[in-house]
Amino acid sequence: MDEALHSAGLGATCFGRSMNAHSIAAIALSLSFLAFNAQTAIAAEGPLGQFAGNWAGSGKIVVKDGSSERIRCRSTNASSGKGLNLNLRCASDSYKFELASEISYEGGNISGSWNETSRGVVGSLSGKANGNNIQATAQSVGFNAGLSIRASGNSMAVSIRSPGSEISEVSISMAKGSR
Numbered sequence: 001m002d003e004a005l006h007s008a009g010l011g012a013t014c015f016g017r018s019m020n021a022h023s024i025a026a027i028a029l030s031l032s033f034l035a036f037n038a039q040t041a042i043a044a045e046g047p048l049g050q051f052a053g054n055w056a057g058s059g060k061i062v063v064k065d066g067s068s069e070r071i072r073c074r075s076t077n078a079s080s081g082k083g084l085n086l087n088l089r090c091a092s093d094s095y096k097f098e099l100a101s102e103i104s105y106e107g108g109n110i111s112g113s114w115n116e117t118s119r120g121v122v123g124s125l126s127g128k129a130n131g132n133n134i135q136a137t138a139q140s141v142g143f144n145a146g147l148s149i150r151a152s153g154n155s156m157a158v159s160i161r162s163p164g165s166e167i168s169e170v171s172i173s174m175a176k177g178s179r
Helices: 002-007 011-045
Strands: 053-063 068-080 083-091 096-106 109-116 121-130 133-140 143-152 155-161 167-176
Touching: 053 155, 068 155, 068 167, 096 121, 109 133, 121 143
Parallel strands: none
Antiparallel strands: 053 068, 053 167, 068 083, 083 096, 096 109, 109 121, 121 133, 133 143, 143 155, 155 167
């Protein structure tokens, strides 16, 4: 039978096409399985999972008088279900702050608490999370700040703005996995 197909010029060609079709089907099936597993892993981490991990980077701090300094930061964030624990430590030549936040997610809204441990200030946090972006307001007695966190792959940008405060603006770019 193989001789008949081969003499008709179909044997190797059909077998080659058949192998290619089977190989492509197997690859497609494998890729869909991997994509499903990746989506399952993201779902298991929760909607704030992309902000989890160890991050480090630098940026700029602007103080009340308008002067600015370079700042270095590290963040260790952990997610579980619909929650995110964020621990951000930053230092410049003249300033240091440590921010710890517990954030909960529900239907696109976030809420939680924050604690600036080096100054002993605590407050509440509320806002929105959409995809890879968090927009929130941090409040306490006599203090109000806008907070923006945006993750993209292995990069994260953090912006904190509190006009009139001792530290009026912080802008940081961080990379995941950095120490």
